[in-house]
Amino acid sequence: MSVEQTTRDDATLAALAGAVRPRRFGALYVAEHQLRAMRAYGWTIVIGGLGQPLLYLLGLGLGLASFLDAPVGFGPDGPVPYVTFVAPALLVTATISVTTEEFTYTVMSGFKWRRVFWGMNASPLAPGQVATGLVLAVAVRMAFVAVAYTALIAAFGAVGHLWSVAVLPLLGLLGGMAFGLPLLAYSAGLRDDAGQFAAVQRFVFTPMFLFSGTFYPLATLPTWLHWIGWVSPLWHASELGRAVSYAQPMSGATVAVHLGVLVALAAGGWVLARRVFVGRMHG
Amino acid sequence: MPAPVITATGLTKHYGDLVAVAGIDLEVAPGESFGLLGPNGAGKSTTMRMIGAVSTRTGGDLQVLGLDPDTHGPEIRSQLGVVPQEDNLDTELRVRDNLIVYGRYFGIPRAVCARRADELLAFAQLEDKARSKVDDLSGGMKRRLTIARALVNEPRVLMLDEPTTGLDPQARHVLWDRLFRLKERGTTLVLTTHYMDEAEQLCDRLVVVDQGRIMAEGSPAQLIREHSSREVVELRFGSQRNQAAAERIAGLGDRIETLPDRVLVYAADGEAVVEQVSRLGLHPTTSLVRRSSLEDVFLRLTGRSLIE
Ligand SMILES: Nc1ncnc2c1ncn2[C@@H]1O[C@H](COP(=O)(O)OP(=O)(O)O)[C@@H](O)[C@H]1O
Ligand SMILES: [Mg+2]
Numbered sequence: 001m002s003v004e005q006t007t008r009d010d011a012t013l014a015a016l017a018g019a020v021r022p023r024r025f026g027a028l029y030v031a032e033h034q035l036r037a038m039r040a041y042g043w044t045i046v047i048g049g050l051g052q053p054l055l056y057l058l059g060l061g062l063g064l065a066s067f068l069d070a071p072v073g074f075g076p077d078g079p080v081p082y083v084t085f086v087a088p089a090l091l092v093t094a095t096i097s098v099t100t101e102e103f104t105y106t107v108m109s110g111f112k113w114r115r116v117f118w119g120m121n122a123s124p125l126a127p128g129q130v131a132t133g134l135v136l137a138v139a140v141r142m143a144f145v146a147v148a149y150t151a152l153i154a155a156f157g158a159v160g161h162l163w164s165v166a167v168l169p170l171l172g173l174l175g176g177m178a179f180g181l182p183l184l185a186y187s188a189g190l191r192d193d194a195g196q197f198a199a200v201q202r203f204v205f206t207p208m209f210l211f212s213g214t215f216y217p218l219a220t221l222p223t224w225l226h227w228i229g230w231v232s233p234l235w236h237a238s239e240l241g242r243a244v245s246y247a248q249p250m251s252g253a254t255v256a257v258h259l260g261v262l263v264a265l266a267a268g269g270w271v272l273a274r275r276v277f278v279g280r281m282h283g
Numbered sequence: 284m285p286a287p288v289i290t291a292t293g294l295t296k297h298y299g300d301l302v303a304v305a306g307i308d309l310e311v312a313p314g315e316s317f318g319l320l321g322p323n324g325a326g327k328s329t330t331m332r333m334i335g336a337v338s339t340r341t342g343g344d345l346q347v348l349g350l351d352p353d354t355h356g357p358e359i360r361s362q363l364g365v366v367p368q369e370d371n372l373d374t375e376l377r378v379r380d381n382l383i384v385y386g387r388y389f390g391i392p393r394a395v396c397a398r399r400a401d402e403l404l405a406f407a408q409l410e411d412k413a414r415s416k417v418d419d420l421s422g423g424m425k426r427r428l429t430i431a432r433a434l435v436n437e438p439r440v441l442m443l444d445e446p447t448t449g450l451d452p453q454a455r456h457v458l459w460d461r462l463f464r465l466k467e468r469g470t471t472l473v474l475t476t477h478y479m480d481e482a483e484q485l486c487d488r489l490v491v492v493d494q495g496r497i498m499a500e501g502s503p504a505q506l507i508r509e510h511s512s513r514e515v516v517e518l519r520f521g522s523q524r525n526q527a528a529a530e531r532i533a534g535l536g537d538r539i540e541t542l543p544d545r546v547l548v549y550a551a552d553g554e555a556v557v558e559q560v561s562r563l564g565l566h567p568t569t570s571l572v573r574r575s576s577l578e579d580v581f582l583r584l585t586g587r588s589l590i591e
Binding site: 009011012014015018019020021022023025026029032033036037040114115116120121122123124125126282283 | 369
């Protein structure tokens with residue numbers, strides 16, 4: 001074997017060895033970085049995560065509910081308290097709210113303001129891993145919010161069956177990602193924030209929050225507004241949450257449709273988001 | 284001859300209709316200090332990104348450390364240190380943490396990252412800034428920190444895209460000194476620049492690129508020998524009179540180049556040209572004899588200046 005061959009093999013072998021760990025754990029390295037970055041605003045995450053549910057549950061459960069004469073939520077054995085009806089929807093709203101920050105400004109920051117994604121890009125990490133790592137970190141924040149919310153809901157006695165607290169956080173995560181991942185795909189393609197993120201908040205998130213059967217059943221709205229619910233991950237996840245929490249009557253087919261829409265939105269958003277990351281970072 | 288660390292043949296990159304890199308061939312040997320010299324828009328950064336396995340080539344062949352970036356991007360990147368044209372330090376982290384966090388992307392254990400961070404801060408002469416915020420550093424310090432960060436994985440090849448653009452002369456010299464040390468240790472350097480003095484200082488061998496093509500290749504001394512005379516006389520007659528004066532001295536030296544602000548006469552003996560000019564009865568406001576530089580090579584090859 002010539003000297004030439006030996007040197008080449010040496011460098012090539014080092015390269016092959018050097019990428020083993022990043023190829024396997026790269027997404028976790030990115031998640032690690034993003035979670036460390038969240039510590040800078042850790043207190044707002046904790047206070048927001050606990051304070052917001054407290055305010056909503058107190059306000060709606062103790063305040064608003066006392067004015068309502070007619071029941072709005074029904075389990076198999078008749079009406080349930082109003083706060084039990086709204087609690088699953090509030091939980092999903094909270095996980096979705098996480099994405100209106102983390103899948104917008106955090107993404108713009110990674111590409112443009114702090115530019116950390118470009119640093120990652122020059123390392124052995126792949127663009128898809130950067131996207132995955134970001135999603136993992138956000139899932140951790142979301143899980144914290146969902147578990148905290150569920151615990152408070154349970155403390156308020158706003159669940160039908162106590163065992164449902166094991167499932168509600170998962171629905172929160174699914175609902176959050178069904179809204180968040182398509183948003184991530186959109187944000188990752190933006191070169192500038194010329195007010196688009198504020199527009200998402202105002203013209204997508206807020207109408208969805210108000211018209212997705214969050215505070216009253218979707219059927220109460222005029223028929224021409226029902227489509228908002230159908231396309232809204234918030235509505236699908238809330239309906240599932242109600243079925244889980246107090247066994248709101250629901251056919252197997254309906255459960256399948258709700259789950260199907262949520263999974264399709266999350267999966268579609270995910271595939272698209274990864275594609276946008278790859279196109280932008282390796283174009 | 285050891286195997287090259289980088290081999291490119293007919294390397295091209297198109298962005299839509301725009302041809303950023305129009306088929307370049309190059310080879311970089313281990314331990315070599317290799318430069319791409321060219322003006323803005325020549326395609327230097329695009330070439331660096333393709334070699335750095337973060338930009339997919341449109342055509343041609345490319346091997347880095349014996350591997351194809353299309354299929355072995357992470358493998359190649361694990362052995363590179365990259366100093367990009369635009370700094371991307373994490374401004375929310377402190378100086379030392381920037382190094383540690385970056386090392387983690389390579390799968391290096393945190394404790395090892397921390398040890399290397401301290402060594403690299405010493406190398407970059409930033410020890411007393413370890414706990415500073417990145418934003419409090421000067422431009423030269425940020426650049427040194429970026430270089431330190433690029434070394435955290437002990438790379439085989441250090442890629443520097445315009446390492447000193449925007450720095451003041453003193454900061455440039457400090458940086459050059461650090462790069463010299465790396466060169467002495469045998470680190471392979473690939474750098475781009477549009478400063479000819481930087482190319483002359485740092486590169487064993489370089490290619491002159493313009494509009495996505497290689498115009499010439501060789502060591503700085505070779506390029507000057509082949510494409511320019513030994514000396515250059517710079518004559519200034521005042522912007523109104525340069526053209527007329529150039530016509531009167533036509534035939535002096537090997538070649539005459541008329542620029543808006545001065546006339547350049549290329550010749551082996553510059554002082555002799557200055558005498559001939561005054562014998563012709565011409566009195567330039569200033570006349571300066573200097574050695575030929577890569578700037579002259581570029582002017583000769585492209586008819587344009589490196590820095591517009
Ligand atoms: N991502 C991109 N999309 C479109 N055009 C690009 C992109 N990057 C570079 N270019 C174009 O390619 C050409 C070469 O650019 P670049 O490689 O940055 O040159 P240099 O680094 O030598 O200044 C320029 O005309 C530039 O505008
Ligand atoms: Mg450039």
